[in-house]
Amino acid sequence: MRYLPLTPEDRTSMLRRIGAPDIDALFADVPADKLLQELPDLPRRKSELEVERTLSRMAARNVAAGSVPFFVGAGAYRHHVPASVDHLIQRSEFLTSYTPYQPEIAQGTLQMLFEFQTQVANLTGMEVANSSMYDGSTGCAEAVLMAHRITRRKKAVLSGGLHPHYAEVVRTLSRMAGDDVMTMAPDVLAGEDMLACIDKTVSCVVVQTPDVFGNLRDLNALAAKCHENGALLIAVFTEAVSLGLIEPPGAMGADIVVGEGQSIGNALNFGGPYVGLFATRQKYVRQMPGRLAGQTLDANFERGFVLTLSTREQHIRREKATSNICTNSGLCALAFSIHMTLLGESGLRTLARVNHANAVKLADMLARVPGVEVLNETFFNEFTIRVKGDAGQLVERLAAQGILAGVPVSRLLPRAGFDDLLLIASTETNTDEDRAALVAALSSQLAH
Amino acid sequence: MLNNQGRPTGAGESAPAYNRKTFTGNRALQTREALIFEIGRPEVSGIDIDEPEAFTPRLGALARKTPLDLPGLSEPETMRHYVRLSQKNYAIDAGLYPLGSCTMKHNPRLNEKLARLPGFADVHPLQPTSTVQGALELIEVLSGWLMELTGAHAVAMSPKAGAHGELCGMMAIKAALAARGEGSTRKVVLVPDSAHGTNPATAALIGFEVRAIPAREDGTVSAQAVREACGPDVAAIMLTNPNTCGLFEPEVVEIAAAIHEAGGYFYCDGANFNAIVGKVRPVDLGVDAMHINLHKTFSTPHGGGGPGAGPVVLSEALAPFAPAPFLRRMGADLEILTLVEETGDGAAFGRLTAFHGQMGMFVRALSYMMSHGSDGLRQASEDAVLNANYVRVGLGDVMSAPFGDRPCMHEALFDDNWLKGTGVTTLDFAKAMIDEGYHPMTMYFPLVVSGAMLIEPTESESRASVDLFIMTLRDLTFSVRRGELERFSGAPYYAPRRRLDETRAARQPILRWTPPAPIIEDEAAE
Numbered sequence: 021m022r023y024l025p026l027t028p029e030d031r032t033s034m035l036r037r038i039g040a041p042d043i044d045a046l047f048a049d050v051p052a053d054k055l056l057q058e059l060p061d062l063p064r065r066k067s068e069l070e071v072e073r074t075l076s077r078m079a080a081r082n083v084a085a086g087s088v089p090f091f092v093g094a095g096a097y098r099h100h101v102p103a104s105v106d107h108l109i110q111r112s113e114f115l116t117s118y119t120p121y122q123p124e125i126a127q128g129t130l131q132m133l134f135e136f137q138t139q140v141a142n143l144t145g146m147e148v149a150n151s152s153m154y155d156g157s158t159g160c161a162e163a164v165l166m167a168h169r170i171t172r173r174k175k176a177v178l179s180g181g182l183h184p185h186y187a188e189v190v191r192t193l194s195r196m197a198g199d200d201v202m203t204m205a206p207d208v209l210a211g212e213d214m215l216a217c218i219d220k221t222v223s224c225v226v227v228q229t230p231d232v233f234g235n236l237r238d239l240n241a242l243a244a245k246c247h248e249n250g251a252l253l254i255a256v257f258t259e260a261v262s263l264g265l266i267e268p269p270g271a272m273g274a275d276i277v278v279g280e281g282q283s284i285g286n287a288l289n290f291g292g293p294y295v296g297l298f299a300t301r302q303k304y305v306r307q308m309p310g311r312l313a314g315q316t317l318d319a320n321f322e323r324g325f326v327l328t329l330s331t332r333e334q335h336i337r338r339e340k341a342t343s344n345i346c347t348n349s350g351l352c353a354l355a356f357s358i359h360m361t362l363l364g365e366s367g368l369r370t371l372a373r374v375n376h377a378n379a380v381k382l383a384d385m386l387a388r389v390p391g392v393e394v395l396n397e398t399f400f401n402e403f404t405i406r407v408k409g410d411a412g413q414l415v416e417r418l419a420a421q422g423i424l425a426g427v428p429v430s431r432l433l434p435r436a437g438f439d440d441l442l443l444i445a446s447t448e449t450n451t452d453e454d455r456a457a458l459v460a461a462l463s464s465q466l467a468h
Numbered sequence: 469m470l471n472n473q474g475r476p477t478g479a480g481e482s483a484p485a486y487n488r489k490t491f492t493g494n495r496a497l498q499t500r501e502a503l504i505f506e507i508g509r510p511e512v513s514g515i516d517i518d519e520p521e522a523f524t525p526r527l528g529a530l531a532r533k534t535p536l537d538l539p540g541l542s543e544p545e546t547m548r549h550y551v552r553l554s555q556k557n558y559a560i561d562a563g564l565y566p567l568g569s570c571t572m573k574h575n576p577r578l579n580e581k582l583a584r585l586p587g588f589a590d591v592h593p594l595q596p597t598s599t600v601q602g603a604l605e606l607i608e609v610l611s612g613w614l615m616e617l618t619g620a621h622a623v624a625m626s627p628k629a630g631a632h633g634e635l636c637g638m639m640a641i642k643a644a645l646a647a648r649g650e651g652s653t654r655k656v657v658l659v660p661d662s663a664h665g666t667n668p669a670t671a672a673l674i675g676f677e678v679r680a681i682p683a684r685e686d687g688t689v690s691a692q693a694v695r696e697a698c699g700p701d702v703a704a705i706m707l708t709n710p711n712t713c714g715l716f717e718p719e720v721v722e723i724a725a726a727i728h729e730a731g732g733y734f735y736c737d738g739a740n741f742n743a744i745v746g747k748v749r750p751v752d753l754g755v756d757a758m759h760i761n762l763h764k765t766f767s768t769p770h771g772g773g774g775p776g777a778g779p780v781v782l783s784e785a786l787a788p789f790a791p792a793p794f795l796r797r798m799g800a801d802l803e804i805l806t807l808v809e810e811t812g813d814g815a816a817f818g819r820l821t822a823f824h825g826q827m828g829m830f831v832r833a834l835s836y837m838m839s840h841g842s843d844g845l846r847q848a849s850e851d852a853v854l855n856a857n858y859v860r861v862g863l864g865d866v867m868s869a870p871f872g873d874r875p876c877m878h879e880a881l882f883d884d885n886w887l888k889g890t891g892v893t894t895l896d897f898a899k900a901m902i903d904e905g906y907h908p909m910t911m912y913f914p915l916v917v918s919g920a921m922l923i924e925p926t927e928s929e930s931r932a933s934v935d936l937f938i939m940t941l942r943d944l945t946f947s948v949r950r951g952e953l954e955r956f957s958g959a960p961y962y963a964p965r966r967r968l969d970e971t972r973a974a975r976q977p978i979l980r981w982t983p984p985a986p987i988i989e990d991e992a993a994e
Contacts (some may be wrong), residue, residue, distance in 0.1 A: 021844040022565075023574055025930035026851050034931065037744075038857045038875075044852045046857055046875045049716040050748050060616050060746055065841035068578050075835060078609075079587025080604025083595065092592040095822055102515060104543055106584070109771075112561030113554035116575050118907075119773035122565075124963035125902055128557035129772035132550075135504050138980040142537045148979045154628035156776070157822035165673075185822040192791070192818030196639050196674035200638030236530045264536070266527060270535040290603050291593030291823025292628065293775030305977065311773065316973035319958070319966035328973040334631070334669035335913075339678045344669035347629045351716075358550060361504050364540015367513030376527070377520030398528040419596045427594045434806065448517065 021065055026152040041409030072433065075258030083426065085288060089454035091382075093402045094232065094427040095156070095183050096291065097260040097283040099371075100449055105285050109351055119311070119347065123326040124318075129350065130325035133313035136357040142443050143263050143360075144277040145270025146299035150310035152353040153296025153345070156280030157186045160256055161193040162224065162309045162343055163276045163298070167224035168199060169307050169342065176224050177217045180207030181231025183258055184432040190226065206433055208404060208441065210235035210394060218245045223437025224276075227257040229269065232432070234399035236266055243273025247459040252276060260284050260297065260356075261447075264356045276300045286352050295352035296404035306332060309343030346397040373447060375401040378455075379446040385459050386444070395441075402445040404429070411442040423461050498964060501552040505981040507635045508539020514546050556964040557772070558907045564929055564937055566859075568879040568910035568922025569664070569712060571764035572740045573852075576839065579767065579832035588831050593823035597803050603827065604802035609793060610834045611779075614760060617750035617845070620781035624790040626825035630739060633759025633778025634670040634706075636820055639790040640757055641704050641781060642674060644815035647789070654703040655734065660689050662713060667706040667737060667780040676703060683916050687713035687881075688869045691722035698730035706738035709753070710744065710877040712914040713870070714856065714922065724754020733757065733786065741765045742926070743853055743878035746846030756783040762826070766833035777829035792819050805971045851927035852878040853932055859923055862938035866945040869915045878926070884919025892948050894919035896956035899967060900947075905938050 026034075031043070040046055043243035047055060066074070085098045092098070109115065113128055120126030120133075133151040133366035153159035164176045176194065178187050178201060187203055194201045204212050210233070214225060224245055229237035239255060247254045255269030257279035269277045281295040282288075300308055306329065334341040363371060379401040387394045391408035405412055411428040418425040429441035446455070493500045525531065530856075541549060558565070565572035583589060591603055611623045621740060624640070627633040638657070645651050657671040660681045668678045681697055684690050705727045709717045717723065724734045736750055736758040742765040750758050762768045762777040768777075782790060794805040796817070804824070840848060853876075860869065860880035868886040884894045898908030898921070910922040925934055947955050960966065 021840060021847060023576060023839065024844070024847060024851055024927055026927070027856070027931075031851070031854060032930040034858045038854075038856070038861050040875070044853065046853050046877075047716070047744075047747060048875065049718040050744075051718075051721055051753075054721070054748050054752050056747055057747065059842040059846060062613060062616055062845075063838065063845040063900075066838050068839070071578060071835055071838045072582065074838060075582045075606070075831065076585060076587075078606050079585040080583075080589050081605065082587040083594075083599035084586035084590040086586060086590050086591055090592075092594055094594055096594070098590070100593065102543075104514075104547060108550045108554075110580060111551070111554045113557035113559045114550075114772055115570075115580075116560040117557045117772045118565065118567055118570055118572060118770045121911050122558070122898075122902065122908055123968045124960050124965045125558040125907065126556070126901070127964050128553040128555065130476075131501070131553055131556075132772075134979075134981070138503075138505060141980050145534050149508055151773075154632060155821060155823075158628065158632070158820070183822065185819060187867050188792075188819040189821060192639070192820065193674075195818065196642055198675045233584040236528055238528075238530060264742070265532055265534070267530045267532050268534055273660055279492040287589040287828075288592045289589055290591045290600065290827035292826040293777075293828050295775075305979065312977075312979055314973040315978040316969045318968045322965060324965040324968045326968050326970050326973045328970065328977055328979075331902065331974070333665075335665035337669070338665045339668035339672035341665070341669040341672075344631045344635060344666050345629075346631050346666055347774035347776050350773035351769070352771065352775055357547065360538060361508065361541050361549070362543065362546050364508060364513045364515035365510040365536040365538040367515045367517065367540055368538060369534065370513075370517050370519055371515070374517060376525060377523045380526055382521050383526070386591070389657045392757040396526070398526050399532065400527075401684060416596055416598065418600055424592070424595055424599065431594060445608075 025449060033370030042112035059230065076382050083424065088422050088424055089457045090424045091426045091444045091446055091458060092424050093281060094443050096288055097259055097445060097447055098288055098449055099261065099283050101285055101287065101359060102362055105355050108358050109355050114351065114354055123324060130313050132354055132357055134315060134325050136353050137313060140297045141299050141356060143268065146277050147302040148305050149297065149299035149311050150308055152348040153298050153310055154349055155292065155294040155296045156258055156278060159191040159278040159296030159298045160186045161190045163254045163278045164190050164194065164224060164226065166276060166309060166327045168308050170304055171223040171250060171252060173221060173223035175202065175222050176226060177222055178213065179214060179227040180204035180212050181210060181235065181237065182226055182228045182232060182256060183232045186256065194317060204337055206436060208233050210237060214242055217243050218249050218251055219250050222249060222251045224252040226254045227254060229261055230259060230400045230402065234396050234403040236400065238399040239269055239272035239274060239297050257401060261372050264368035265376055276365050281356045293349060293352050295349040295356055304357060305467060307342060310345055311348050346412060367413045372446045378448065378450055379403065382444065382446045382455050386454060389459060389463050389466065392462065401447055403442060405442050405444060406440050407442055410439050412439065414465060417465055418461050421461055424460055425458060495619050499552050499708055501549060503981055504539050504541065504549060508541050510539060512540040512542060514541055514543040515560060528916045563905055563907065564925065564933055565907045566909045566923045566925050567907065568924040569739055571924060571926060573765050573767055573926040574928035575769040576836060578839065579835040582835050583828045583831040588827065601802060602714065604795060606834060607830055608802060610830050613837050614779060614781055617745055617749065618758065618781045619751035621784045622782045622787035622790055623783065624780045626791060626820050627759065627778040627780055628821055628826055629774060629776035630759055630761045630778045631666040631670060632820065633780045634666055634737065635673065636780045636791060637735050637757035637759060637816050638670055638674060641735065641784045643789040644733065644786055645703055652700055656702055657700045658694060658697050658705040660707060662711055662916045663706060663708055664712065664739065671706065687715050688717050688795050689717040689723060690879055694723045695726040698726055698732065702730050704731045704733040704735050706735045706737060708739060710740040714876040714879040714881045716877055720753050725871045728754065739764060740877065743849055745849045746842060747849055751783050756786050762833040767836040768832040775826060775829065777826035789817055793815050793824055846928045855925040855927060855929055856880045859925055859938060863941055866942055879922055879924035881917060882921045887919065887948065890948050892956045894921055896959065898957040900944055900956045903962050906937065906940065
């Protein structure tokens with residue numbers, strides 16, 4: 021077997037050195053009737069060629085986003101990732117290293133995480149960020165727990181514009197932990213009155229901007245009302261590129277900002293692995309979940325980096341830890357950080373403007389299609405349209421024509437009365453031909 | 469320029485000792501690297517993208533006014549920055565990485581190649597399911613392998629990491645108890661002292677109370693102790709098997725019976741599954757739920773601390789309580805179900821993450837499994853156990869093992885009894901290993917053993933590699949006994965950094981770069 025260096029002769033002589041008659045002597049603690057005599061009922065070893073052939077066949081049964089006009093978003097976005105990003109994250113020293121527990125031989129990972137934390141803090145307009153979470157949705161649930169620890173209250177209020185899957189993750193964890201959650205009704209037009217829900221029993225308010233329907237939200241009034249009542253404002257985003265163009269939650273008074281970082285540096289990957297971004301105010305740092313890289317000095321007084329504030333964490337605090345998390349999403353954070361470094365401030369601003377321009381162009385084209393209504397007043401690179409008939413069936417028909425047109429809202433909120441709504445995202449990867457193809461196909465489908 | 473004199477350079481007559489500081493602070497291939505915030509410029513970009521044509525923005529009053537303060541680097545500068553950073557990292561590809569409980573095995577590059585096929589990497593989680601049948605097929609096939617290897621009835625694929633898998637399993641248990649009407653009466657989770665810190669943290673996170681079970685002198689858990697701790701308030705036990713001392717729990721079947729008799733469930737921490745793949749099926753032992761770290765047992769890369777993947781296998785009793793989403797086969801087609809009521813039994817406990825889990829890791833893990841096959845998977849486990857025992861025997865006479873000569877599973881545990889009175893600590897010993905070119909073993913874990921050193925060589929090491937490792941550690945032990953303290957107390961000497969001050973880092977946390985305070989001209993001139 022190509023991955024196993026020991027030879028049969030090695031095994032025999034090593035067993036002799038150990039003083040074991042055979043390999044099963046080393047498994048003597050396994051109850052004899054439980055030790056498998058037969059091999060598992062699975063195929064035998066395969067060559068690299070055979071494995072590649074088998075999995076390539078599966079891959080070929082999927083429609084890759086890059087092969088068709090593609091407008092799918094709703095929490096994961098297709099952007100161009102520079103070739104150098106994927107090359108660098110495959111360097112052995114990044115790819116095949118562990119969590120940096122031995123900082124003297126892990127300065128590469130630690131310095132990268134320190135840079136990543138600074139980038140995330142600046143992007144979100146916050147003071148500090150951690151070294152990443154599993155993804156945006158789990159980060160969101162952790163943010164709610166963090167708010168409960170800080171406020172010593174147990175009630176979260178979720179905006180109706182929060183991604184329904186994020187809301188479900190928060191509700192699941194909260195229900196299990198015995199905390200209260202109030203979820204506002206789905207809010208397509210961003211007209212909900214959250215101010216009325218905030219009182220002195222509320223621990224935190226969770227608002228997404230751009231929200232799941234694409235609307236941009238001004239958080240200033242909400243932040244003020246939260247703070248008057250001793251509650252925290254948690255701001256969520258699922259499209260990190262938007263922060264290159266819109267006012268960051270940190271500048272609007274948010275106390276915790278969490279979001280999905282996939283859209284910078286990372287592929288769609290059918291949903292994972294992604295990278296959760298998590299930022300907060302300096303004063304709350306000791307209640308923050310997740311790993312943190314910090315700056316220090318070595319014995320020669322040279323600058324270096326270590327994992328720090330680990331007294332918050334499970335391996336020290338056990339059942340009193342701030343979270344049970346012990347990994348972050350290190351390699352995806354690296355991809356994010358490299359892509360962000362390549363972009364820089366000027367590149368990110370331009371990228372964000374191109375995204376917005378493409379979406380505006382598409383929205384204007386769609387608004388002219390009979391049977392289509394664009395619902396958003398504001399948006400970044402994704403908006404909601406109302407179509408004549410069932411949006412889910414429409415998307416299936418367009419997929420059969422080789423166009424991936426977007427996410428039917430009924431996919432996120434089944435049986436909730438939103439069957440005619442469709443989320444449409446447009447990034448820098450869309451061409452004029454893509455837009456023309458979508459508009460033509462939609463026009464012809466809706467004309468029937 | 470070529471050496472046109474054609475003279476080979478010699479080593480010099482007698483090379484003098486030389487310890488001068490260099491102008492750059494570099495030492496040949498060991499280079500310093502500033503932060504991107506110190507070398508980047510806001511106007512520079514490594515990406516060419518044209519400004520859009522004029523258009524009317526739809527941002528309302530929310531255009532960004534706050535500065536971004538994000539430096540940019542050109543592509544060559546970016547390459548150099550990250551390549552130089554990478555050179556400050558230890559890695560499996562560069563050397564033996566014996567971190568106990570972490571299973572730092574070889575990461576096959578075929579897996580990386582396949583995970584990047586556009587049909588897997590460039591597919592959106594919310595595309596119509598008719599366009600992702602191959603992705604769903606991969607998840608179905610991988611689930612089948614995991615169930616066959618564990619004897620399970622179902623598997624929840626969405627957990628993002630081991631600790632997330634624990635959360636999933638414990639939530640399923642909580643849901644099952646609630647369905648029995650015992651959600652509010654069964655609040656206690658039994659956790660042995662030797663458990664990973666994540667176990668009690670997970671249990672506490674969702675409102676369970678943790679009751680500790682002391683380990684026996686021999687490092688294992690006694691069924692009698694579990695039986696005595698069981699009562700009508702007990703929800704579950706969280707047991708690692710093989711355990712964190714590197715031992716297979718000999719009474720695991722009796723422990724399972726005890727917890728089941730008491731009406732509780734058996735959660736198994738599967739961190740050490742690599743020792744028993746193809747040898748034992750955990751659900752045959754009575755396990756109800758177990759997470760599998762695809763990044764340990766099935767070789768998906770650790771990536772400097774993630775992303776991992778932690779699918780949870782479930783016994784027949786817990787199978788109905790898996791979280792959404794579900795995969796269902798309808799004839800030739802696979803579909804994704806997200807609504808609990810669509811699953812038929814309505815028992816699912818909710819959702820753990822936005823989408824379907826770590827697809828990129830699923831591809832890698834299946835590639836690994838198919839490459840090994842049933843025969844190779846069993847061989848890998850046997851080799852992992854063999855290498856660990858070879859290390860145990862190779863060091864047993866010069867270090868101290870807390871549990872004597874007992875065979876271990878895939879990791880060998882030593883304590884610091886042999887260091888008592890020498891002036892050298894476990895930490896010093898580990899740091900001296902760095903100078904010898906090794907990543908240290910896991911230290912001070914499990915907590916039940918004084919100054920623990922947990923060594924997991926994995927099956928990826930050749931005999932020559934393990935021999936050299938053993939000889940190196942033996943040499944270090946001789947050095948300890950000769951009283952050569954400086955080899956340990958100041959170590960590492962040759963790493964990119966000397967020992968780092970973690971106390972300073974925690975006392976005055978600097979968690980981000982901030983611009984240096986400007987120097988005021990007049991004062992600077994004085």
